[in-house]
Amino acid sequence: MSFVEQNIIRTMFSRAMSDMYKKEVPQYQALLKLAAEVNQQTLEADPHLYHSLNEANELQRINEERHGAIRLGKAEELAMIRRLFAVMGMHPVGYYDLSVAAMPVHSTAFRPIKDTDLKKNPFRIFTSLLRTELIENTKIRQMAEEILASRDIFTAHVRELIDIHEINGGLDHDEAQEFVREALATFHWHQQATISFENYVLLTKVHPLVADVVSFKGPHINHLTPRTLDINAVQNIMPSKGLNPKAVIEGPPERKIPILLRQTSFKALEESISFPSNNNNYQEEQHKARFGEIEQRGAALTPKGKNLYEQKIAIVRNNIIPNLDGSNADEYYAVLKQEFADFPDDIALMRQQGLVYVEYGATKEGIKKAGSLSGEELNTLIAKGYIEYSPITYEDFLPVSAAGIFTSNLGENCPQIIVAEANQEAFEDALGTKTLDPFALYEAKQVNSLKMALEQLGISN
Ligand code: OOG
Ligand code: NI
Numbered sequence: 001m002s003f004v005e006q007n008i009i010r011t012m013f014s015r016a017m018s019d020m021y022k023k024e025v026p027q028y029q030a031l032l033k034l035a036a037e038v039n040q041q042t043l044e045a046d047p048h049l050y051h052s053l054n055e056a057n058e059l060q061r062i063n064e065e066r067h068g069a070i071r072l073g074k075a076e077e078l079a080m081i082r083r084l085f086a087v088m089g090m091h092p093v094g095y096y097d098l099s100v101a102a103m104p105v106h107s108t109a110f111r112p113i114k115d116t117d118l119k120k121n122p123f124r125i126f127t128s129l130l131r132t133e134l135i136e137n138t139k140i141r142q143m144a145e146e147i148l149a150s151r152d153i154f155t156a157h158v159r160e161l162i163d164i165h166e167i168n169g170g171l172d173h174d175e176a177q178e179f180v181r182e183a184l185a186t187f188h189w190h191q192q193a194t195i196s197f198e199n200y201v202l203l204t205k206v207h208p209l210v211a212d213v214v215s216f217k218g219p220h221i222n223h224l225t226p227r228t229l230d231i232n233a234v235q236n237i238m239p240s241k242g243l244n245p246k247a248v249i250e251g252p253p254e255r256k257i258p259i260l261l262r263q264t265s266f267k268a269l270e271e272s273i274s275f276p277s278n279n280n281n282y283q284e285e286q287h288k289a290r291f292g293e294i295e296q297r298g299a300a301l302t303p304k305g306k307n308l309y310e311q312k313i314a315i316v317r318n319n320i321i322p323n324l325d326g327s328n329a330d331e332y333y334a335v336l337k338q339e340f341a342d343f344p345d346d347i348a349l350m351r352q353q354g355l356v357y358v359e360y361g362a363t364k365e366g367i368k369k370a371g372s373l374s375g376e377e378l379n380t381l382i383a384k385g386y387i388e389y390s391p392i393t394y395e396d397f398l399p400v401s402a403a404g405i406f407t408s409n410l411g412e413n414c415p416q417i418i419v420a421e422a423n424q425e426a427f428e429d430a431l432g433t434k435t436l437d438p439f440a441l442y443e444a445k446q447v448n449s450l451k452m453a454l455e456q457l458g459i460s461n
Helices: 006-024 026-045 047-055 075-086 115-120 138-149 156-168 173-185 197-206 208-214 231-241 303-319 329-339 347-352 364-368 378-383 399-410 424-431 438-456
Strands: 065-072 091-097 105-111 124-130 223-226 261-266 270-276 282-288 292-297 358-362 387-391
Touching: 006 026, 006 065, 006 115, 006 173, 006 223, 026 047, 026 223, 026 231, 026 292, 065 075, 065 208, 065 292, 075 091, 075 105, 075 124, 075 156, 075 424, 091 399, 091 424, 091 438, 105 424, 124 208, 138 197, 138 208, 156 173, 197 208, 197 282, 208 282, 208 399, 223 261, 231 261, 231 292, 261 399, 303 329, 303 399, 347 387, 358 438, 364 438, 378 387
Parallel strands: 065 124, 223 292
Antiparallel strands: 065 223, 091 105, 105 124, 261 292, 270 282, 358 387
């Protein structure tokens, strides 16, 4: 029996998801088209970028989705989704506490871990779990928990296929195809709510996120996100394509050496939902959940670099919070730029100061000298041009940015939720395993690359 590679199942799944979402949300199709156009123009205008992406075999997949997001309601759902994503080689990396932004959820990202797997298909899913314990009103909390307790978001057959995968250690061709079809069913849109509009309104008042999670049969995919090579261009062109962009681009400012992650989206659509009412009737009302996002990734920062980034973002947010209508966007960008002015923007400096993770490699020059270099310091090898390095791409998410994405899509609200601390332990109990530490993954990649480079130069360490 031969198994289908997990990377291939992940690609089958991300394409099926994309096809489904394009059909369900035509605006998303328009965003994909815009992203592809901007990518092509950027590549035409920048032959150097074209060359480096080509070298890295990145060009064919440039316009494929990088991530999506879902919101789950209870612990069993998170535990099962972990097993479902594991079939596709996606594992929980990082813990994101969104209670800091008055969001009643905490999250992780399921993603490939190994470099070779990320290269084959980097698709990941930002996955949030509702924290019902943060609902202040006891009656509403109980109602939400009861509704969630009675639902099953997985098909019986996907459960079987997950078992088969775990027992056999893989899926064969037919099983893999069935798996993709059955898994997809969990992420469909439901035009019908499972609760009355009255109860929906009660939940919305607690927090619109609570209503989005509790009112439906399953955790609809709420956005997909392709990669852009020029996020400013996409943000600026969106209105002319009939897409309504969120007020500002989240994350760091534009820089020579891009860091972490910059994101923007078109705002969630108002969609018509049928809510069950008396005597088998339905009441048509509107709900906002689904949007389209775009991301541009830069260098992964070390804990020191990430702290510096987070400090700066906190200072910016103390000074100015972007209005949802975009009325202070220019001022916001000015404050952001000003605050980041002294964040080193030179890769050599960033490496020297230990702000950034890099991948090392032996140069041709260095390899010619192999065997005669023992005892040389790394900095000397770099200065002499025997070792080169480039930033490692950030593969994870940013809680403050995520909160900004949530907020601009849910709209203004006055949440009735308990102010809380992070609770990584509870999240991991629900998940059934620890989340992986993203820093450790980047660190390992840096260390391995250096080890290999030194070996190539004939230096043992
Ligand atoms: C998730 C928002 C976070 C991102 O890219 O930071 C996110 C959600 O709205 O459920 O996807
Ligand atoms: Ni996203």
